Amino acid sequence: MITVITFSILFAGVLIIDQILYRLNKHILELRMNDIMLRIDEAHDILKDAGLANVQAYRDSARKELISKFIGYKFGKTGFIYIINEKGQALTGGNTSIIPYDNLKKISTEKSGFTEFKSLTNGKSKFSFFDTSKFQWKIFLIMDKKELYEQRNLYILAVSLIGILVLISGLGVSYLLAARFSRQTIEILNCVKNVAKNDLSSKINIQPITDEYGELQLGINSMIDELREREIEREKALEEFGKHQKFESLGILAGGIAHDFNNLLTAIRGNVQLAQMYKHDSEELKHCLSDTEHATVRAMDLTRQLLTFAKGGTPVKTTASIPELLQSTVTFILRGSKSKCEFAFAEKLRPVDIDTTQISQVIDNLVINANQSMPNGGIINIRAENAYINETSTLPLEKGEYIKITITDHGTGILKQNIPKIFDPFFTTKHSGTGLGLATSYAILKRHGGHISVESEVGIGSTFYVYLPASINAVKVKALLDSMSYAGGGRILVMDDQESIRALLGKMLALMNYEAEFANDGQKAVDIFAEAKKSGKPFDAVIMDLTVPGAMGGKEAVKVLREIDPDVIAFVTSGYSNDPVMAQYKEYGFKGRLDKPFKIQDLKNLLKSFLNNKTNES
Ligand SMILES: Nc1ncnc2c1ncn2[C@@H]1O[C@H](COP(=O)(O)OP(=O)(O)OP(=O)(O)O)[C@@H](O)[C@H]1O
Ligand SMILES: [Mg+2]
Structure with missing residues (x-):
C-alpha cells in the first residue's frame, strides 16, 4: 500500500516537473528570439532614421550585415538561426527542405509561435520558434528537441533517483519499524499467553x-x-x-x-x-x-x-461389562422402593477391569443415596458412556480411555456448603446414616484409578459422575458363568436383617437363575413362606440368618417352618461359626449351613446338592 502511494506521488511529481521545465525552456527560447528581433528592429530603425530605408542598395547591405551576424549564431549545441526572405530563399544555414510542408504553411500564416516537426533530411525531431520580422523575413530558431529536453530529462532523472532513494529508505524504515513492532507484539503476546496459563514467572x-x-x-x-x-x-x-x-x-x-x-x-x-x-x-x-x-x-x-x-481392600480385578453390573446391582436395591431406574447405555461401551464386589458397593451407595433423597420416590437416571480424558481435563485422572457412569436423582439436592464434605468419612445429614457410603466409594474408585465427582442443586437434585479406566480385555463374564456349569432354577426365600447380605444373596441367586424373595426377620419369613405355600407357589429352599437382634432369628423360624412344611429345605447362615446351632445345624432342623463370608461357589454347591437331591427323590 505504502509502495503504491509513493509511486503515485512520484509519478505525479514527474509530470508536474516535466510541465514546469517545458514551459521554462519555452520561455528561455522566447527571450532569445526577442533578443534577435530587437537587433533586427534596431537595424531597421537606423536605416529609417538615416532616410535610407527605401534605398535598395543600403537595404541589401544592411541585410547582408545582419545575415553575417546571424551566421554561426549558435544556441547550445544544436540551436541555430534560420532566415527565409520574402521570396522564400534561405538566407542563413540549411534550407527550407528540412521543414515539412504543414509546418511551413503554419509559419507563413501565423505571426509567431511554436511548432514541432520531424526533419525531412535526417528524420530527427526538431523544435522551432518563428517570427516575422519587419524585413518581411521569416526567422526561425531551430533546435533539436532532444537537446531542448535534455535538461528536463536530467531533472527528471535526478528527481526519479531521489524519489527511488526516498522510496527505498522509506521502505527500509517501515520494514525496520514493522519488524520492531511485530517483535514487540509477539513478545507481549507470548507473555500474556504465559500469564493466561498461570505462569507468572515471565x-x-x-x-x-x-x-x-x-x-x-x-x-x-x-x-x-x-x-x-x-x-x-x-x-x-x-x-x-x-x-x-x-x-x-x-x-x-x-x-x-x-x-x-x-x-x-x-x-x-x-x-x-x-x-x-x-x-x-x-x-x-x-x-x-x-x-x-x-x-x-x-x-x-x-x-x-x-x-x-x-x-x-486391594481390588481383585476381573474384566466386566458395566451395563450388566449396573442392572443387576440397581434392580435389586430398588426392589420394593418407590423409585425407578432408567438406564441409557452408549453403544460399543468398553469393558472395565474392576473388583466387581467393590464397584457394586459404590453403585449401591450412590443409588441408595439417590433413593433416600427422594422420600416419595422418583426416577433415577443411570447412564454409561465411553469418555476420553486428555491433558486439558481438570479431573485428577491420567490421560486415557474411561467409562463414565452418570447417576442423576431429582431429590433434595445437597447444600452448597456441604458439597466439599460429603466424601469425608462420617459426614452425614441423615438420622441413622454412618457417613461412610461416599467416603468408601471415593476410596474404592481411587484404588481403581478412577474418580467420583458431584454436581448438585438444592430442590433440583444431584448428579454423581463415576470414572473407571476402560479395559483393553474382553469381558469374560460368560466364561465365569459357564465354569459354574449350574443352571439352577427355582424359588428361594432369603431372611437376613442386613440389607447388604440380602442384596448379595439376591444377586448371586439371580445369576444362577433362582427367583428370590426377601424377609428381614424370622416372623416375616414365616409369613411369606406360608403365603407362598398357600398360593401354590412354594419355595424350593429357605436361607436364614441365625440371629436377628430384637426379632425372630433363623433358629426359631425354622421350627415354625417345619410345622408348616416338615420337608422344608432350610439353610442357616451366620458369621458365628462357633455357635452351637451352626455346629449342630441338623439338630435344629436345618439341612445345611452357609458360613459368612461365603463365595458364590459355596452357595452354588449347597443349593446344587440339596435341590438336585430333592428333584431326584421326587
Ligand atoms: N443423592 C444425594 N442427594 C442428596 N444428598 C446426598 C446424596 N448423596 C449424598 N448426599 C449427602 O451426603 C452425605 C454423605 O453420604 P454418605 O453416603 O457418605 O453417607 P450417608 O448416606 O449419610 O450414610 P450411609 O451411607 O451410611 O447410609 C449424606 O448424608 C447426604 O447429606
Ligand atoms: Mg449413603
Missing part, C-alpha cells in the same frame, strides 16, 4: 521504553507482579484453609468413630455386667453373651469398613 523486556509499547510493557509487568503477589496470598490462604479442613475432617472422623464405638462398647460393657449378675447356664446369660458377641462383630465390621476406606 516478564516482558522491551528496550528502550519510549513509545506506547513501552507503556504497555510497564502496565503488563506491574500486572504480573500484582498477580504474583495475589497468588502467594491465595496459596497461603489455601494452605490455612487446607489445615482447617483437615482438622475439621479429622474431627468428623474421630467423632464418627467415637460415636459408633461408644454405642458398641456400651452394649458390650452393659451385657458383660449383666452376665456377671445372671446365673451360670441361665438363658439370660446366653443372651447377654450372644449380644456381646454380636456387638463385637459389629465393631469388627466397622473396623473393616474403616480399613476399606483407609487403605485395605
